[in-house]
Amino acid sequence: MNLSRTSLSTILVSALMTLSACGGSDSTSAVDSFVSKVNAAYAGLATSSGLTSAAVADLFDAKYLDMGSKKTDVLGTLSANSAALATSPELSLFPLAQVTNPVISNCDANSVCTLNATLINSDADTTSVDFSTKVIFVAGVFYFYGDQSSTSPT
Amino acid sequence: MSKQFNLRHTALAVSALVGLISVAAVQTAAAADKAKTKAAGTYVTGDFHNHSTCSDGSLSMKKLIDKSVKTFGLDWFVQADHGGSSARNCTLSEDPFEPVAPALGLTSSATGPYPPATFPSAGQPAATLKGPNQSWESTLPNGRADIKGDGTATPKAMWRWQEIKEFQYKVTEDESRARQKPIWIGVEQNAPGHEHVSTTVLQGQKPWPQAGVMGNATLQAQYEYCFDRSDTDTSRGAENQWDCSVTASANANALIDPTAKKIKGANGTTGDNAIDKGHVKSLEGIRWMNEKAPTTSYYIPAHLERAGKYDSIANRGYNIEHLRDFNNTAPNIAFGFESMPGHQASATRGEYRANFGGPGIDSVGVGTYGGTGIYAARVGGVWDALLGEGRNWWFFASSDYHNRGQFGPDQRESTQDFFPGEYQKDYVMVRKGTNNLSAEGIIDGLRSGNSFAGSGDLIDRLAFVACVANPAIPAAAFKTLVEKAALNAVTKNAEVRIDGCATMGEKIVVAPGADVVVSIAVRDPQGTNNSPYSFPNPSLKQINITQPLNAPVLDHIDVIGGNVTGYVSPTNTASYAGLEGSAAASNSSAGIKKVFNSKNWTAAADGVRVMSYRIAAVKLSQYVRLRGTNLPAATPFETDANGNPLNDYDLIPQDDGVTATIPGKVKCDDAACPAHLRTINGVKYSSFDVAGWADLWFYSNPIYVEVTNSVKVAGAK
Numbered sequence: 050m051n052l053s054r055t056s057l058s059t060i061l062v063s064a065l066m067t068l069s070a071c072g073g074s075d076s077t078s079a080v081d082s083f084v085s086k087v088n089a090a091y092a093g094l095a096t097s098s099g100l101t102s103a104a105v106a107d108l109f110d111a112k113y114l115d116m117g118s119k120k121t122d123v124l125g126t127l128s129a130n131s132a133a134l135a136t137s138p139e140l141s142l143f144p145l146a147q148v149t150n151p152v153i154s155n156c157d158a159n160s161v162c163t164l165n166a167t168l169i170n171s172d173a174d175t176t177s178v179d180f181s182t183k184v185i186f187v188a189g190v191f192y193f194y195g196d197q198s199s200t201s202p203t
Numbered sequence: 204m205s206k207q208f209n210l211r212h213t214a215l216a217v218s219a220l221v222g223l224i225s226v227a228a229v230q231t232a233a234a235a236d237k238a239k240t241k242a243a244g245t246y247v248t249g250d251f252h253n254h255s256t257c258s259d260g261s262l263s264m265k266k267l268i269d270k271s272v273k274t275f276g277l278d279w280f281v282q283a284d285h286g287g288s289s290a291r292n293c294t295l296s297e298d299p300f301e302p303v304a305p306a307l308g309l310t311s312s313a314t315g316p317y318p319p320a321t322f323p324s325a326g327q328p329a330a331t332l333k334g335p336n337q338s339w340e341s342t343l344p345n346g347r348a349d350i351k352g353d354g355t356a357t358p359k360a361m362w363r364w365q366e367i368k369e370f371q372y373k374v375t376e377d378e379s380r381a382r383q384k385p386i387w388i389g390v391e392q393n394a395p396g397h398e399h400v401s402t403t404v405l406q407g408q409k410p411w412p413q414a415g416v417m418g419n420a421t422l423q424a425q426y427e428y429c430f431d432r433s434d435t436d437t438s439r440g441a442e443n444q445w446d447c448s449v450t451a452s453a454n455a456n457a458l459i460d461p462t463a464k465k466i467k468g469a470n471g472t473t474g475d476n477a478i479d480k481g482h483v484k485s486l487e488g489i490r491w492m493n494e495k496a497p498t499t500s501y502y503i504p505a506h507l508e509r510a511g512k513y514d515s516i517a518n519r520g521y522n523i524e525h526l527r528d529f530n531n532t533a534p535n536i537a538f539g540f541e542s543m544p545g546h547q548a549s550a551t552r553g554e555y556r557a558n559f560g561g562p563g564i565d566s567v568g569v570g571t572y573g574g575t576g577i578y579a580a581r582v583g584g585v586w587d588a589l590l591g592e593g594r595n596w597w598f599f600a601s602s603d604y605h606n607r608g609q610f611g612p613d614q615r616e617s618t619q620d621f622f623p624g625e626y627q628k629d630y631v632m633v634r635k636g637t638n639n640l641s642a643e644g645i646i647d648g649l650r651s652g653n654s655f656a657g658s659g660d661l662i663d664r665l666a667f668v669a670c671v672a673n674p675a676i677p678a679a680a681f682k683t684l685v686e687k688a689a690l691n692a693v694t695k696n697a698e699v700r701i702d703g704c705a706t707m708g709e710k711i712v713v714a715p716g717a718d719v720v721v722s723i724a725v726r727d728p729q730g731t732n733n734s735p736y737s738f739p740n741p742s743l744k745q746i747n748i749t750q751p752l753n754a755p756v757l758d759h760i761d762v763i764g765g766n767v768t769g770y771v772s773p774t775n776t777a778s779y780a781g782l783e784g785s786a787a788a789s790n791s792s793a794g795i796k797k798v799f800n801s802k803n804w805t806a807a808a809d810g811v812r813v814m815s816y817r818i819a820a821v822k823l824s825q826y827v828r829l830r831g832t833n834l835p836a837a838t839p840f841e842t843d844a845n846g847n848p849l850n851d852y853d854l855i856p857q858d859d860g861v862t863a864t865i866p867g868k869v870k871c872d873d874a875a876c877p878a879h880l881r882t883i884n885g886v887k888y889s890s891f892d893v894a895g896w897a898d899l900w901f902y903s904n905p906i907y908v909e910v911t912n913s914v915k916v917a918g919a920k
Contacts, residue, residue, distance in 0.1 A: 094675060105675060116678040126674040126716060133714035137911040141711040143673035144703040146684060168676070168684050172238035173700035176688040180680035195677065202678045202817045 115195030275624030286431025396481025545603020570852025652708020657901030765793030
């Protein structure tokens with residue numbers, strides 16, 4: 050069962066019924082809101098202030114863990130980049146991307162769901178890939194939750 | 204006799220002469236260009252080092268060009284004979300230069316079995332005193348009187364400067380425009396103090412796509428007159444009245460001979476030939492290029508291990524300090540080396556061998572290693588030492604075509620050389636736009652380091668990219684994105700253009716602790732390469748792999764990395780100068796960081812393989828580069844347990860006698876193994892061209908990762 054911007058009516062009656070704060074239109078707007086926040090925060094990563102903004106911090110659940118990287122690690126890396134940008138004008142920007150076509154599914158009793166979406170970079174040649182990650186729904190808001198794996202990617 | 208290299212001796216002599224070795228020219232550099240400022244580009248194939256009868260080659264210019272850009276389809280080509288002089292007129296064609304029946308009575312490729320017995324080509328090979336083997340003196344309207352400059356021999360040899368300026372250039376430009384490919388003329392310089400260098404001074408030349416009034420190779424000709432060790436002409440180019448001085452090079456200008464208006468002599472002991480004087484003259488040549496044609500010249504030492512270590516009295520070889528000197532003098536001109544030499548089908552691969560320069564004067568490393576000289580082939584060796592300084596020092600290959608040994612030029616077997624494009628290729632990024640495929644764009648591509656080289660069409664496309672990992676994007680998604688970008692790029696024979704990513708010859712600049720994702724997409728071309736042999740690869744047969752020799756399969760790719768510790772000052776002689784294997788010529792941090800093969804890469808359509816490697820939490824400036832081969836690790840006599848190439852000279856030891864007496868190491872026992880292989884007591888051994896086709900490699904140029912609070916990578920952009 051998928052939760053998407055285009056198939057909203059199924060939200061209430063299936064997997065997300067377990068989410069106490071989740072209602073149909075509310076959930077839909079929560080998905081849209083989340084993706085909007087993600088894209089706005091991602092776009093802001095090109096600036097020093099954006100790297101350390103509350104908006105980017107607000108994308109991640111406190112229990113975020115993705116291939117060994119915790120929320121504090123993510124924010125620490127972003128903060129380090131912000132600091133480096135101030136002194137190193139040559140610093141390479143993080144590759145940026147936008148998220149489209151979000152579909153949320155497979156929510157469990159802990160409100161942890163699967164987000165399937167498309168990641169697009171359009172710096173020069175458009176690169177588009179489908180991806181999947183875990184998100185968590187808390188008080189009507191989605192957050193990145195990560196794969197909860199402590200294994201670092203190689 | 205060789206003279207033992209003496210660091211102090213050299214350093215003192217050089218500084219006493221001219222003080223030319225400047226403090227390392229640390230350049231400021233920006234990170235990789237923003238994606239949108241990079242015009243879309245394509246990798247194009249070419250070769251810049253080959254010979255005609257205007258030096259010691261065997262073909263006319265026209266036939267050599269035809270082989271290179273038509274038969275073997277190179278996109279660009281540089282005809283580069285030795286400097287000095289020659290008696291033969293390479294501008295005359297083989298007779299007739301038109302499609303003819305295959306030479307030497309071989310089976311026609313149109314009717315013979317596949318693979319065809321001959322290469323389709325125009326022009327019968329010329330016999331002695333026919334076609335391009337005729338002398339200048341016998342073929343010019345006024346004979347000897349038309350040959351300028353010094354000389355008393357009969358027939359009189361023509362200085363290369365005159366050949367280039369008055370005769371060869373026109374043929375080159377005509378061929379370029381007629382074939383609609385960038386083809387221009389360079390010189391394989393006999394470098395004073397050293398052995399050979401592939402050079403170009405393009406300024407003035409107008410190869411395709413330029414049109415209209417003919418250009419000229421006057422500056423290339425002048426460079427040859429001024430700086431080739433074998434050009435002892437003192438005429439100043441006759442009516443040209445050249446002066447070889449370089450502005451603001453007062454000390455070196457003081458060495459200029461008042462009559463010849465050039466620095467005479469080379470390495471030696473006294474007078475014109477003083478200790479290290481040749482090296483000084485070579486540096487002056489680079490400086491001259493930088494003054495006259497700073498963006499359209501290059502200086503790339505050729506087969507630089509072959510002649511052995513540097514000798515301050517004789518003129519041979521290069522040690523690492525000379526490469527550093529070259530790069531310091533003009534990093535925009537001296538930016539790499541041909542460590543994958545030509546002559547890959549010769550009796551000793553690349554012509555590297557023991558006693559190359561006489562008794563006791565071995566090639567450095569003695570042999571090649573998988574067809575590559577030890578300076579690039581040894582992980583942690585000379586190349587890694589230069590990259591470990593953060594220099595822009597790139598890897599190139601060349602065919603160095605002269606002849607096919609006991610075979611004719613249209614035959615497919617060879618006991619000496621392969622044609623340009625037949626076996627080795629340089630793949631160079633050329634950006635599209637107003638200059639699209641042009642000689643200038645190709646030289647820009649060579650200089651950029653955005654290139655790779657390989658043999659036997661092991662791979663024909665490569666997208667190699669390093670991106671600073673965006674921590675706000677889930678790691679798997681980010682990896683997938685970068686891999687897809689690499690896949691897209693290789694599909695288009697292009698590069699990845701994403702902000703925060705760098706490709707070969709470039710750098711990314713990251714904060715300490717950042718992760719870097721390295722993605723690679725290569726294409727292992729399907730079908731057959733140019734090898735005429737379809738019997739099983741004898742090297743692989745040792746390990747029970749049956750693979751046609753003309754249908755190689757990429758076995759694995761090594762990701763090699765090392766740390767960057769900054770430029771070494773010339774005054775730090777212990778770290779700046781030394782022989783292969785010394786601390787000065789090593790990078791102890793370099794190693795194989797990751798191995799990819801069919802077990803951990805993703806196979807895509809059309810022979811494309813995609814893979815990624817994540818460098819976690821970088822703290823030190825570093826680089827990554829690639830090599831790959833068709834041979835698994837621990838292939839006897841070919842690769843060691845770590846996959847490093849073994850010494851080809853051990854596989855194919857030299858026979859000093861005319862008749863082979865020393866067995867090879869790998870038997871070629873298929874019924875189709877050709878008769879020309881080394882054969883002892885009826886046993887054939889993998890050798891000559893078969894040994895070359897059996898052992899294929901590619902090398903990428905590096906990508907640098909500069910960490911903001913670590914060492915600056917000064918040589919890369």
